[in-house]
Amino acid sequence: MELxxxxxxxxxxxxxxxxxxxxxxxxxxxxALVRVxxxxxxxxxxxxxxxxxxxxxxxxxxxxxxxxxxxxxLFKLIDDxxxxxxxxxxxxxxxxxxHIDEVAVFRRVSPHKDVDGFNTINLGKVAQEDETGFVAxxxxxxxxxxxxxxxxxxxxHVVVLGRSLIVGKPVALLALQKKxxxxxxxxICHSATANLPAxxxxxxxxxxxxxxxxxxxxxxxxxxxxxxxxxxxRVADATKKSGYRLVGxxxxxxxxxxxxxxxxxxxxxxxxxxxxxxSNTLKARRLAATAR
Amino acid sequence: MELxxxxxxxxxxxxxxxxxxxxxxxxxxxxALVRVxxxxxxxxxxxxxxxxxxxxxxxxxxxxxxxxxxxxxLFKLIDDxxxxxxxxxxxxxxxxxxHIDEVAVFRRVSPHKDVDGFNTINLGKVAQEDETGFVAxxxxxxxxxxxxxxxxxxxxHVVVLGRSLIVGKPVALLALQKKxxxxxxxxICHSATANLPAxxxxxxxxxxxxxxxxxxxxxxxxxxxxxxxxxxxRVADATKKSGYRLVGxxxxxxxxxxxxxxxxxxxxxxxxxxxxxxSNTLKARRLAATAR
Numbered sequence: 001m002e003l004x005x006x007x008x009x010x011x012x013x014x015x016x017x018x019x020x021x022x023x024x025x026x027x028x029x030x031x032a033l034v035r036v037x038x039x040x041x042x043x044x045x046x047x048x049x050x051x052x053x054x055x056x057x058x059x060x061x062x063x064x065x066x067x068x069x070x071x072x073x074l075f076k077l078i079d080d081x082x083x084x085x086x087x088x089x090x091x092x093x094x095x096x097x098x099h100i101d102e103v104a105v106f107r108r109v110s111p112h113k114d115v116d117g118f119n120t121i122n123l124g125k126v127a128q129e130d131e132t133g134f135v136a137x138x139x140x141x142x143x144x145x146x147x148x149x150x151x152x153x154x155x156x157h158v159v160v161l162g163r164s165l166i167v168g169k170p171v172a173l174l175a176l177q178k179k180x181x182x183x184x185x186x187x188i189c190h191s192a193t194a195n196l197p198a199x200x201x202x203x204x205x206x207x208x209x210x211x212x213x214x215x216x217x218x219x220x221x222x223x224x225x226x227x228x229x230x231x232x233x234r235v236a237d238a239t240k241k242s243g244y245r246l247v248g249x250x251x252x253x254x255x256x257x258x259x260x261x262x263x264x265x266x267x268x269x270x271x272x273x274x275x276x277x278x279s280n281t282l283k284a285r286r287l288a289a290t291a292r
Numbered sequence: 293m294e295l296x297x298x299x300x301x302x303x304x305x306x307x308x309x310x311x312x313x314x315x316x317x318x319x320x321x322x323x324a325l326v327r328v329x330x331x332x333x334x335x336x337x338x339x340x341x342x343x344x345x346x347x348x349x350x351x352x353x354x355x356x357x358x359x360x361x362x363x364x365x366l367f368k369l370i371d372d373x374x375x376x377x378x379x380x381x382x383x384x385x386x387x388x389x390x391h392i393d394e395v396a397v398f399r400r401v402s403p404h405k406d407v408d409g410f411n412t413i414n415l416g417k418v419a420q421e422d423e424t425g426f427v428a429x430x431x432x433x434x435x436x437x438x439x440x441x442x443x444x445x446x447x448x449h450v451v452v453l454g455r456s457l458i459v460g461k462p463v464a465l466l467a468l469q470k471k472x473x474x475x476x477x478x479x480i481c482h483s484a485t486a487n488l489p490a491x492x493x494x495x496x497x498x499x500x501x502x503x504x505x506x507x508x509x510x511x512x513x514x515x516x517x518x519x520x521x522x523x524x525x526r527v528a529d530a531t532k533k534s535g536y537r538l539v540g541x542x543x544x545x546x547x548x549x550x551x552x553x554x555x556x557x558x559x560x561x562x563x564x565x566x567x568x569x570x571s572n573t574l575k576a577r578r579l580a581a582t583a584r
Contacts, residue, residue: 103420124416127461128395155486163468169419176455176480185491187479188468194447199477 001256004149004228004263006141010271013144014056017278021057029285030059031089031115031277032081036074036100037067042093049091052274058281061087071100075108082110088288089115089281112287115280118166126173132287134280139171141272142207142228143181149261151205151226153184159203161249162210163190167230171207196220208249216250218258227255227262230269293548296441296520296555298433302563305436306348309570313349321577322351323381323407323569324373328366328392329359334385341383344566350573353379363392367400374402380580381407381573404579407572410458418465424579426572431463433564434499434520438473441553443497443518445476451495453541454502455482459522463499488512500541508542510550519547519554522561 021028031053035046046062053060065077074092081090090113096102106118114122117136125133135143146153158175162168168188175184189199190210200206200220208216209230221227231249248265256262263269313320323345327338338354345352357369366384373382382405388394398410406414409428417425427435438445450467454460460480467476481491482502492498492512498519500508505525513519523541540557548554555561 103422120413120416120420120422122416123419124412124414127415127419127465128412128457130395130412155484157486157491163470165420169465169468172480173419173461176461176482178455178482178484183482183484185479185481185485187477188464189477190468190470190475192447192470192475193477194449199449 001259002149002261004145004261004268006145006263006268006271009145009148010275012148013272013275013279014052017275017282018056020282024282024285026289027086028057028059029088029281030061030086031091031281032061032063032087033091033093034063034065034074034077034081035093036065036069036096039095042095046093049274049277052278053281056278058278067097069100071104074100074105078105078108082108082113085288087113088284089113089277091116091277113284115277115284117170117280123165123170126170129177129179134283135174135276136166136170137273137276137280138167138230138269139174140276140279141269142167142171142230143174144276145228145263145269145272146205146226147181149226151261152180153182153205156184156204157187157202158184158205158207159187159189159200161189161200161206161208161216162230163188164209167209168207171209175205175207210249212249213247214249214251216255218251218254221255221258223258224260225258227259228269229263229265232265232270293551294441294553296437296553296560298437298555298560298563301437301440302567304440305564305567305571306344309567309574310348312574316574316577318581319378320349320351321380321573322353322378323383323573324353324355324379325383325385326355326357326366326369326373327385328357328361328388331387334387338385341566341569344570345573348570350570359389361392363396366392366397370397370400374400374405377580379405380576381405381569383408383569405576407569407576409462409572415457415462418462421469421471426575427466427568428458428462429565429568429572430459430522430561431466432568432571433561434459434463434522435466435473436568437520437555437561437564438497438518441518443553444472445474445497448476448496449479449494450476450497450499451479451481451492453481453492453498453500453508454522455480456501459501460499463501467497467499502541504541505539506541506543508547510543510546513547513550515550516552517550519551520561521555521557524557524562 050060090109111119111121117134122133160172176186197220205226207228213233229248229250234244237245342352403413409426414425452464464478468478489512501522521540521542526536529537
């Protein structure tokens with residue numbers, strides 16, 4: 001069994017991006033980070049993004065509207081960033097307060113600055129295999145992890161557990177693309193799937209993204225499979241100071257001995273997400289530099 | 293074995309649409325049909341669409357630019373139709389001459405008038421399960437055939453053969469949606485799939501859309517499966533006056549005895565496409581009547 005080390009791969013990508021940014025002519029790429037309110041997880045995610053941006057040489061502009069901001073005010077704020085030629089990428093940190101329509105906000109971000117890849121047009125472009133768009137960071141990170149671990153999906157059966165808009169569906173569409181590294185046969189399973197273990201046992205590559213702690217057990221996995229665990233779940237643990245520990249959607253102790261390659265949680269897919277956000281920001285900067 | 297009669301189901305839908313159009317207040321729905329040049333298949337498709345529109349009470353406006361039209365001129369023509377409040381739906385008949393970028397043309401059609409469902413935004417909305425968009429006519433027709441044949445996909449394994457942008461991918465996304473009638477477990481196979489018969493034999497519902505004459509043989513099908521044949525292929529036949537006959541992607545004589553339900557070719561999916569185009573045009577008319 002080989003561990004797919006997301007921290008190490010992300011570190012390599014960050015170093016590559018830093019070199020690419022240094023080689024850019026003109027001003028550095030600029031990423032606007034919009035965080036509404038003070039949700040503790042959001043505070044920590046945005047801080048991590050700021051820190052990585054700084055490391056790479058990407059300018060970040062952090063905007064902190066109060067939790068009472070109206071949807072129209074937030075639209076206005078996004079419209080201003082869309083129109084600002086000094087801003088290349090815009091990220092609106094999820095989750096937003098309940099009085100705001102999150103999908104409408106993501107759709108408001110200009111497709112050319114949508115470094116989170118949540119705009120409807122960019123999702124459509126993934127289906128169309130149109131590389132002018134932006135791929136959402138988690139599915140892009142999964143494909144990058146596989147490519148850098150020498151896992152070629154061609155002719156392989158890829159089983160995706162979960163059909164979410166931000167992971168399951170886009171990663172399925174990416175794995176299906178007719179291009180080098182992809183070209184997999186893809187099955188998408190979910191809560192209504194019958195005989196789930198019989199299907200997941202067919203997977204040469206199993207991508208678990210259902211948000212249920214240690215859901216994938218040894219009987220659901222074919223020996224020699226590659227396992228990508230997207231889940232990040234808290235489970236109570238009295239031995240920890242925090243009172244909990246983080247586990248994935250895969251029962252790691254039981255499944256890892258069977259796997260050819262497997263991502264740990266934490267330290268697998270997680271670190272890739274911020275690296276891909278920075279990669280998208282550099283892409284947006286390059287797009288902005290060419291005529292549209 | 294039960295034959296799924298696409299002609300009969302399409303006739304029922306046309307009658308329903310006729311009643312719905314008659315019950316509409318204000319002007320009738322208007323569909324612009326743009327046909328570039330005189331490709332014989334396109335001439336016949338557009339004629340069929342005009343005829344069905346007339347039957348339902350939809351006004352059609354047929355526009356016949358010469359095959360020498362430039363891409364910019366075609367864009368201008370589409371922009372005018374996009375801006376015309378008397379036009380609800382716009383269809384640009386495929387194929388277009390080689391000097392024109394087809395995807396760019398489809399993207400030029402306003403998403404609100406895109407009754408063909410080929411605009412990137414409308415494809416993204418299928419993935420997002422956002423019902424304000426338009427679903428492409430062939431995949432929409434397949435879902436309608438299944439629903440009207442009492443085939444509920446929930447908990448079923450749906451295998452889609454083919455990953456095209458206009459059939460395979462959108463029908464896979466539709467079958468996967470978390471809504472009544474859908475909710476299937478979905479596998480997408482294609483030219484690079486290994487052990488194809490072992491996968492198609494798992495299908496409770498098999499949707500064949502690869503454009504290869506009589507490709508699906510009896511050994512690829514589980515007894516009791518529902519078979520939807522999207523293919524329309526010409527094969528040489530000296531006994532026919534035309535010198536050919538039409539066959540699907542399924543070897544009908546060999547497979548039909550095994551199937552619980554199966555669509556014939558012709559007379560299965562084909563007739564549904566025009567019916568769904570008219571359904572989309574009525575939807576566009578209703579959307580136009582409400583504030584955007």
